[in-house]
Amino acid sequence: MSNLVCPVCGSPNLTQHSFFETISESLGGHVQLEKKNYICAECGSEGDLFSENEEAAEFAIAKLREDLVVSILEDFTKNNVSLAAIERALELPQRTLTKWKTKSSNPSAAGVSLLKFLKIFPWLLEVAENGFEYGLSQKLYLENALKTFMQKMAFEESGFRSAGVITTANTTVLYFQTQKNGATPIFADERVHIEARGV
Amino acid sequence: MPKHDFGAFLRCCDKEPQNVIILRQPEEDGRSIFRLPTKNRIIQFIGNGGLEQLSFVNTEEWRNNFDKSYPLYVDAYEFRTLSILGYIALIRNERLGTWIVKSFHRSKNDPSLVIGGLLGNRQN
Ligand SMILES: [Zn+2]
Numbered sequence: 001m002s003n004l005v006c007p008v009c010g011s012p013n014l015t016q017h018s019f020f021e022t023i024s025e026s027l028g029g030h031v032q033l034e035k036k037n038y039i040c041a042e043c044g045s046e047g048d049l050f051s052e053n054e055e056a057a058e059f060a061i062a063k064l065r066e067d068l069v070v071s072i073l074e075d076f077t078k079n080n081v082s083l084a085a086i087e088r089a090l091e092l093p094q095r096t097l098t099k100w101k102t103k104s105s106n107p108s109a110a111g112v113s114l115l116k117f118l119k120i121f122p123w124l125l126e127v128a129e130n131g132f133e134y135g136l137s138q139k140l141y142l143e144n145a146l147k148t149f150m151q152k153m154a155f156e157e158s159g160f161r162s163a164g165v166i167t168t169a170n171t172t173v174l175y176f177q178t179q180k181n182g183a184t185p186i187f188a189d190e191r192v193h194i195e196a197r198g199v
Numbered sequence: 200m201p202k203h204d205f206g207a208f209l210r211c212c213d214k215e216p217q218n219v220i221i222l223r224q225p226e227e228d229g230r231s232i233f234r235l236p237t238k239n240r241i242i243q244f245i246g247n248g249g250l251e252q253l254s255f256v257n258t259e260e261w262r263n264n265f266d267k268s269y270p271l272y273v274d275a276y277e278f279r280t281l282s283i284l285g286y287i288a289l290i291r292n293e294r295l296g297t298w299i300v301k302s303f304h305r306s307k308n309d310p311s312l313v314i315g316g317l318l319g320n321r322q323n
Pocket residue numbers: 006007008009010011040041042043044045
């Protein structure tokens with residue numbers, strides 16, 4: 001530290017300290033990374049003032065992404081969606097995903113983001129398979145949104161009207177709530193029916 | 200009026216990134232708010248014109264400077280990047296040739312900060 005000076009104020013009065021920081025990957029895991037920062041005793045500035053942590057941070061991020069890619073691709077194969085089929089739909093060269101899965105090649109950041117989108121919205125594969133045709137893509141989007149709505153929405157008797165109409169310029173959606181044979185429903189989605197009619 | 204030439208700061212990010220210092224808090228905010236997980240990525244983002252619709256906020260003398268014979272100044276700006284209204288504060292030390300990013304977070308005026316008075320007003 002002898003010849004180092006604070007790059008903010010110019011003081012040589014720097015002390016180094018270590019700490020652990022959690023590095024996370026969205027949809028993926030996290031690791032604890034040991035970092036070394038400097039604190040200036042004169043001006044109080046603290047940070048990686050001489051960029052000594054960057055390489056380790058980039059390495060940790062790359063490792064987390066590699067693991068995430070493997071995990072997403074394994075999820076697809078466990079759900080009987082083959083890597084060959086995904087490659088076909090996305091017009092990727094065959095075995096691209098296999099190479100990512102075995103870590104013999106690494107996807108770009110764009111490739112990782114694409115896999116994250118597919119993890120969140122797997123029906124996007126069907127959009128791709130249908131050549132990104134706009135009308136069909138919209139239909140798939142709405143179908144999946146409604147399906148999710150029906151499965152996840154916990155309708156409360158007090159807070160949800162038993163029937164209603166939602167109208168836009170081209171479509172009317174009528175919804176109504178029913179109780180099946182007086183029995184207590186097991187799943188919330190058994191109680192609500194939605195019909196859509198083009199005007 | 201800003202005390203420093205922001206264009207020179209952008210050129211430094213692009214051409215001499217080693218002279219741009221990101222302090223610990225803006226480094227953490229870059230990661231958590233802007234999804235820029237390293238200092239280099241923050242600097243590359245700025246050098247690539249990532250701070251859009253830049254708007255000068257104010258200039259203040261930096262209170263923590265220990266050398267009172269050589270005052271340092273903090274220029275603060277708001278900027279837009281996609282849905283985020285951001286805030287960046289910079290110090291320029293001409294003698295050392297460094298630019299210091301001392302704040303990089305959501306602006307207190309970002310509409311998504313519904314309790315902005317408590318959490319977003321970290322303009323220090
Ligand atoms: Zn200092």
